[in-house]
Amino acid sequence: MKTSLLATDARTKKRNAAEARFKAYGLSAIVAAMLALAILLTSVLTNGLSSFQQTFITLPIELLEERVDKKGNRDPAEMAKTTTIGYAPLLRGAMAAEVERQGLTTELSDKDLGDMISKEAAATVRNRVLANPDLVGQTVTFDLLAAGRIDGYFKGRVTLETAALDGNTSPEALIIAQALADAGVIETKFNWNFFIAPDASVQRPEAAGLGVAILGSLYMMLVVLFLALPIGVASSIYLEEFAPKNRITDIIEVNISNLAAVPSIVYGILGLAIFINFMEFNQSSPLVGGLVLTLMTLPTIIISTRAALKSVPPSIRDAALGVGASKMQSVFHHVLPLAAPGILTGTIIGLAQALGETAPLLLIGMVAFVREYPAAYTPEAGLFGEASTALPVQVFNWTQRSDPAFVERASGAIITLLVFLLIMNAVAIYLRRRFERRW
Amino acid sequence: MEDMTHADRIMSTQHDSKISAKGVQVYYGDNHAIKDIDVEIDDKTVTAFIGPSGCGKSTFLRCINRMNDTIDVARVTGDIRIDGEDIYDPKVDPVQLRAKVGMVFQKPNPFPKSIYDNVAYGPKIHGLARNKADLDEIVEKSLRKAALWTEAKDRLESPGTGLSGGQQQRLCIARAIATAPEVLLMDEPCSALDPIATAQVEELIDELRQSFSVVIVTHSMQQAARVSQKTAFFHLGNLVEYDDTDKIFTNPQDPRTESYISGRIG
Numbered sequence: 279m280k281t282s283l284l285a286t287d288a289r290t291k292k293r294n295a296a297e298a299r300f301k302a303y304g305l306s307a308i309v310a311a312m313l314a315l316a317i318l319l320t321s322v323l324t325n326g327l328s329s330f331q332q333t334f335i336t337l338p339i340e341l342l343e344e345r346v347d348k349k350g351n352r353d354p355a356e357m358a359k360t361t362t363i364g365y366a367p368l369l370r371g372a373m374a375a376e377v378e379r380q381g382l383t384t385e386l387s388d389k390d391l392g393d394m395i396s397k398e399a400a401a402t403v404r405n406r407v408l409a410n411p412d413l414v415g416q417t418v419t420f421d422l423l424a425a426g427r428i429d430g431y432f433k434g435r436v437t438l439e440t441a442a443l444d445g446n447t448s449p450e451a452l453i454i455a456q457a458l459a460d461a462g463v464i465e466t467k468f469n470w471n472f473f474i475a476p477d478a479s480v481q482r483p484e485a486a487g488l489g490v491a492i493l494g495s496l497y498m499m500l501v502v503l504f505l506a507l508p509i510g511v512a513s514s515i516y517l518e519e520f521a522p523k524n525r526i527t528d529i530i531e532v533n534i535s536n537l538a539a540v541p542s543i544v545y546g547i548l549g550l551a552i553f554i555n556f557m558e559f560n561q562s563s564p565l566v567g568g569l570v571l572t573l574m575t576l577p578t579i580i581i582s583t584r585a586a587l588k589s590v591p592p593s594i595r596d597a598a599l600g601v602g603a604s605k606m607q608s609v610f611h612h613v614l615p616l617a618a619p620g621i622l623t624g625t626i627i628g629l630a631q632a633l634g635e636t637a638p639l640l641l642i643g644m645v646a647f648v649r650e651y652p653a654a655y656t657p658e659a660g661l662f663g664e665a666s667t668a669l670p671v672q673v674f675n676w677t678q679r680s681d682p683a684f685v686e687r688a689s690g691a692i693i694t695l696l697v698f699l700l701i702m703n704a705v706a707i708y709l710r711r712r713f714e715r716r717w
Numbered sequence: 718m719e720d721m722t723h724a725d726r727i728m729s730t731q732h733d734s735k736i737s738a739k740g741v742q743v744y745y746g747d748n749h750a751i752k753d754i755d756v757e758i759d760d761k762t763v764t765a766f767i768g769p770s771g772c773g774k775s776t777f778l779r780c781i782n783r784m785n786d787t788i789d790v791a792r793v794t795g796d797i798r799i800d801g802e803d804i805y806d807p808k809v810d811p812v813q814l815r816a817k818v819g820m821v822f823q824k825p826n827p828f829p830k831s832i833y834d835n836v837a838y839g840p841k842i843h844g845l846a847r848n849k850a851d852l853d854e855i856v857e858k859s860l861r862k863a864a865l866w867t868e869a870k871d872r873l874e875s876p877g878t879g880l881s882g883g884q885q886q887r888l889c890i891a892r893a894i895a896t897a898p899e900v901l902l903m904d905e906p907c908s909a910l911d912p913i914a915t916a917q918v919e920e921l922i923d924e925l926r927q928s929f930s931v932v933i934v935t936h937s938m939q940q941a942a943r944v945s946q947k948t949a950f951f952h953l954g955n956l957v958e959y960d961d962t963d964k965i966f967t968n969p970q971d972p973r974t975e976s977y978i979s980g981r982i983g
Binding site: 522595 | 782784787789812813814815816819820821822824826827828829838839842843889892893895896
């Protein structure tokens with residue numbers, strides 16, 4: 279029987295159907311992945327974007343001398359004896375006065391009104407006064423943090439109904455807050471403090487910031503960069519270009535690949551045993567965190583560097599050796615520059631992975647509550663030796679706390695972390711484009 | 718005294734050949750790639766190695782500048798001398814040897830750098846130029862010798878990889894001769910080139926004969942006939958026949974050579 283090209287036979291139909299099905303599977307996988315990404319981003323953004331805004335109360339406060347400088351000599355050392363508790367009545371009074379000035383009537387006591395201001399505010403005022411004793415006796419206008427519940431009200435987290443059931447605030451307070459907001463006394467502004475301030479205690483989520491975590495992560499990344507990059511690149515060059523191919527190098531190779539798949543928490547235990555228990559570095563310090571992350575990142579860097587070195591055509595090595603370059607000259611003059619984009623990309627991806635790593639840091643104590651900025655160097659603690667925390671651990675830490683305001687903070691921290699990761703990946707792409715050459 | 722002069726005469730007859738190989742064997746792991754090769758290669762001549770693929774001609778070529786050292790499993794035994802000096806002597810540094818024995822590869826492989834840097838690289842690492850002017854001179858001389866100067870002189874700073882295939886191969890030749898070698902090894906230098914570029918490179922090879930001993934591996938018997946004075950025919954790791962090119966192509970002694978040349982094997 280003669281077949282026509284215009285008629286598709288059964289076999290071809292089946293083949294085409296199989297191909298169409300396969301394409302559909304692929305497409306649905308992509309759609310599912312995109313959907314998951316969209317859900318993740320929406321959830322994080324809706325929860326977290328509000329953390330970049332913060333509610334402030336603008337209050338003129340009369341800094342009474344008998345309250346803040348009992349001796350009257352303007353000596354900061356003497357004035358420091360007045361604790362934040364001593365400042366609380368000033369704030370309370372100023373708040374009550376402001377409510378009265380706006381012509382509002384309320385059943386709330388002065389204490390209830392004072393509770394609308396963050397517990398952090400007294401410290402803000404005290405620090406300003408200690409820094410500048412000349413302010414004593416004057417009336418100074420302060421932008422003070424509103425308490426978490428008030429902040430939550432303006433962000434839609436707290437409503438009159440939930441406030442009725444809440445021991446920390448009351449519907450009356452929210453009504454007053456709304457009236458003050460209408461009068462311009464309470465405002466929501468961009469929250470620089472979120473990126474600068476250190477962590478705050480469970481009672482004052484409104485004051486909690488990422489400053490220490492960002493700094494700690496930065497220190498750790500520096501440690502990782504300056505250790506993992508040279509060690510990783512040097513060992514890759516040795517393994518790829520110089521090492522004899524034998525059983526031992528085979529075993530090393532297999533082990534490096536396996537190390538890349540070791541659960542990160544194992545590195546945490548290792549770090550605890552070696553760096554803290556044996557070498558006695560400070561726990562919670564970025565140095566130890568950086569060392570642990572270095573161990574974790576090394577296999578990634580070695581694997582990607584070796585792949586980059588392998589991808590350099592052997593003809594380039596031949597050419598260099600052919601004109602009488604030594605092995606090392608051929609590697610450093612010709613192979614390494616050509617492999618550089620791949621090495622950089624691998625390193626930055628390794629760093630990004632280290633930046634987001636949480637589990638090993640929990641084991642070496644970086645989950646600690648840290649109020650003070652760690653110094654890069656102190657004679658007692660050494661380089662990067664002061665207690666710190668890190669971005670992903672801060673997220674973990676905040677999600678453990680009971681106050682719902684910390685959910686918003688944690689999401690905000692996740693957004694910050696994602697932005698850092700995006701920046702690092704963008705840098706990796708830029709560097710690859712910049713250094714990529716054709717041969 | 719007479720003995721001395723006699724000895725001198727023997728020495729000098731030995732020196733007539735630039736490269737002398739005796740009983741060379743090469744193993745790649747268990748594979749016996751080159752079997753007991755003896756060959757004398759003359760100075761200031763073009764010697765062609767021909768033979769079917771996998772016959773060991775490239776392998777033997779790479780023994781002459783010890784490029785086989787870079788392959789872990791390769792093992793070379795026997796004796797190869799250049800000007801009477803054993804190049805496999807433990808005292809010989811292969812890096813120094815390779816400055817003296819230049820090599821041009823099958824595929825043009827310029828460094829992804831400028832034309833100038835490609836040629837200047839060898840002299841730079843061997844300290845052949847005292848200053849920039851010296852280096853400029855070496856680069857110009859090498860490019861002139863490689864018949865690339867007129868095309869390249871206005872674009873010395875542009876990348877060598879931007880040249881055409883034939884120009885790239887001539888650049889590689891310029892790079893090889895910039896270190897002032899005495900022997901130039903060419904491993905199928907025209908196999909990646911079109912006929913016009915091939916003709917240019919062949920013409921160049923003929924000129925290079927004035928200054929160097931050139932050894933060329935080629936798949937093309939016509940090319941061997943065109944450029945070489947001596948031809949060696951390799952088959953299955955053996956050196957079957959080695960003689961003047963004219964003789965090999967007109968009156969081969971070995972039946973295997975004859976069948977290869979007439980196209981029955983290979």
